[in-house]
Amino acid sequence: MKTVKVKLIPLTKDDKNQLLSLLNDYTSMIKEALDVIVRNDTRSRKKAHKICYQVLRKRYPHLHNKFVQEAYKRALAMYRSYRRLLNKWRKLPEMKRKKISHPSPPKVKENNVIELHIDTYKLEKMHGFLILKVSKSSGVFLKFLILKYNHAIRSLNGANLGNSKILIDKNNVYLLLTIRRNVEVNVHKNKLFIDVNENSVDCLLVDYDKNKATLFSIRHDIRKIRTNYRRIRKSIQMKVKNPYLQKKLLAKYGYRERKRVEDRLKKITTLLAEIGKQYNADLIREKPSDLKLNGKRKSKQLNYRLSTFPYRKFITCLDYKFYERKLNVDKENSRNTSITCPVCGYINKKNRVRDLFICKKCGFTFNIHYVACLNLFSRSNDGIVTIRSGRLFLISRKTAHVVTVNVAPNDAPINNDVLREKPVHISKILKIPKI
Numbered sequence: 001m002k003t004v005k006v007k008l009i010p011l012t013k014d015d016k017n018q019l020l021s022l023l024n025d026y027t028s029m030i031k032e033a034l035d036v037i038v039r040n041d042t043r044s045r046k047k048a049h050k051i052c053y054q055v056l057r058k059r060y061p062h063l064h065n066k067f068v069q070e071a072y073k074r075a076l077a078m079y080r081s082y083r084r085l086l087n088k089w090r091k092l093p094e095m096k097r098k099k100i101s102h103p104s105p106p107k108v109k110e111n112n113v114i115e116l117h118i119d120t121y122k123l124e125k126m127h128g129f130l131i132l133k134v135s136k137s138s139g140v141f142l143k144f145l146i147l148k149y150n151h152a153i154r155s156l157n158g159a160n161l162g163n164s165k166i167l168i169d170k171n172n173v174y175l176l177l178t179i180r181r182n183v184e185v186n187v188h189k190n191k192l193f194i195d196v197n198e199n200s201v202d203c204l205l206v207d208y209d210k211n212k213a214t215l216f217s218i219r220h221d222i223r224k225i226r227t228n229y230r231r232i233r234k235s236i237q238m239k240v241k242n243p244y245l246q247k248k249l250l251a252k253y254g255y256r257e258r259k260r261v262e263d264r265l266k267k268i269t270t271l272l273a274e275i276g277k278q279y280n281a282d283l284i285r286e287k288p289s290d291l292k293l294n295g296k297r298k299s300k301q302l303n304y305r306l307s308t309f310p311y312r313k314f315i316t317c318l319d320y321k322f323y324e325r326k327l328n329v330d331k332e333n334s335r336n337t338s339i340t341c342p343v344c345g346y347i348n349k350k351n352r353v354r355d356l357f358i359c360k361k362c363g364f365t366f367n368i369h370y371v372a373c374l375n376l377f378s379r380s381n382d383g384i385v386t387i388r389s390g391r392l393f394l395i396s397r398k399t400a401h402v403v404t405v406n407v408a409p410n411d412a413p414i415n416n417d418v419l420r421e422k423p424v425h426i427s428k429i430l431k432i433p434k435i
């Protein structure tokens with residue numbers, strides 16, 4: 001998604017006046033909605049709609065209903081951000097709270113922005129000019145000439161438009177046009193299933209073209225980096241007494257830690273996306289929503305995993321890189337994937353014996369890292385995992401393929417030595433701070 005700013009010229013004087021009156025009404029609507037929302041301490045969209053929509057609609061019957069909707073949405077967003085500030089402020093220790101004043105409730109002073117819902121505007125070409133047509137109310141359209149839109153129009157091809165904004169800055173009018181990138185993504189037959197762990201990203205690459213599947217693991221040292229820097233932080237806190245110096249050092253090493261972890265994330269995600277590209281495989285990963293249950297994390301172990309591995313960042317980055325290469329990303333339910341038997345479906349915590357998975361029911365024994373990937377495979381409504389004469393096979397329901405699994409390789413099909421390095425030793429670091 002990106003936003004393009006272009007200058008608008010109202011086609012007639014009437015268009016300009018209509019725009020100013022719209023701005024006037026729109027601002028009053030936000031004020032009124034904010035009043036109601038603050039008075040009722042409204043925090044949900046549903047409730048805001050209930051208490052604002054009808055009232056505003058009656059007071060401003062001449063406006064397109066989407067302006068009403070956008071107005072209370074803005075008011076709600078203002079109130080919510082105030083509530084967030086307030087909560088933060090309340091959590092401060094009393095000492096600090098005295099210094100920082102109580103956040104004041106939101107007020108609309110000046111407003112020079114009108115939110116344009118996607119239903120309220122259109123871009124039209126007329127005699128080689130690009131025209132913005134805003135539907136103010138039934139039968140009333142405001143027309144603007146869009147100036148210097150060449151750079152904008154290039155990104156318009158094959159793109160979707162999103163909710164946009166009109167900005168009125170003194171005598172100038174601008175359009176902040178939101179463009180949603182709409183890369184054509186085809187579904188690919190081949191799939192790359194991944195399971196993220198604290199020391200590795202474990203993968204199953206199913207290649208239907210060659211009737212072959214490969215299990216491999218991309219090892220990384222993010223956890224090591226994290227624990228190493230945690231030690232560094234602790235020793236700085238213990239040994240450096242000067243508070244100014246301590247703060248400075250903590251910031252410095254905090255920055256380095258972030259940089260290192262980010263570097264690993266980039267390398268792992270690029271590697272995975274490159275594998276996807278090379279094998280024409282879509283990505284299938286777990287849903288991040290499964291990681292949280294009613295806002296609380298499921299288990300200590302998962303908690304730890306999440307605290308050492310920046311999971312969300314990883315996923316955002318990974319998805320982006322797959323989309324960038326025109327590959328799809330699918331999400332699969334990941335509940336119990338590490339304790340479910342991929343062959344018979346039996347779920348038991350005791351199936352997990354240290355580094356091995358041993359099914360208590362059918363005896364299926366396998367490297368624990370790959371079990372989650374195999375389960376993702378069967379859950380993606382793609383197939384069955386089975387053993388025939390001692391060998392592992394994947395059977396796809398969709399493509400009716402039988403695929404043999406190659407378990408031996410422990411490394412990615414592409415060289416990934418770059419993902420590991422020796423951790424920095426603390427003794428080296430503690431020599432520096434004697435300034």
Ligand SMILES: [Zn+2]
Pocket residue numbers: 341342343344345346359360361362363364
């Ligand atoms: Zn089993």
